[in-house]
Amino acid sequence: MLNKQQIRFCLDTMGEMFPDAHCELNHRNPFELVIAVSLSAQCTDVLVNKVTATLFEKYKTPEDYLAVSLEELQNDIRSIGLYRNKAKNIRKLCQMLLEDYGGILPQDRDELTKFPGVGRKTANVVVSVAFGIPAIAVDTHVERVSKRLGFCKWKDSVLEVEKTLMKKVPKEEWSATHHRMIFFGRYHCKAQNPQCEICPLLEVCREGKKRMKGKDKIG
């Protein structure tokens, strides 16, 4: 497990590697963001943006999503995958938004998780990106990076990873940290082919050093 100063070094370095880390899901308002993030489950941002480019022209309000059949909405998001659950969730979300929230998306993490298809991670993204509330959304990249570097234990749950990060990182840096770790995981510390050979964090990375040792025999 890395100490607080080692974690600080890692996060600062990630910031230098990806100074423009940001939310890569295209959206124009909080409503579009919560739709985009719920669509992004087990799917790449690139593909979500490809779909929402046309989706957000066709559907601009909660009423618009409720005006078509479930099959039509399924068809409009089919290429995303998991489209049956996602279409059903979006309809229910729109219905709840109109009936229980006056069409206004609540700016509270725990309130947002009451919507179907919106779990803790999605809610954290929405409050952080749309409303500027400090939060650390732990997605597949943040979890992988945290565990490889040794920010937390290998067996920690995503909630435990989030708690650890919140404890080790100042609150005003939560959102920036979250995006830095996503970019670091997505473009450098990748799931399949991590760039350990050119990684500036190799000296503190337990998993990276382990991987490098295994390659000594080859080359």
Added chain:
DNA sequence: CTCCCGATAT
């Protein structure tokens, strides 16, 4: 834990 699921990279 399993299921949902198409697109893309490896």
Added chain:
DNA sequence: ATATCAGGAG
């Protein structure tokens, strides 16, 4: 062919 992708619900 298989792994992975800004997960969530039952």
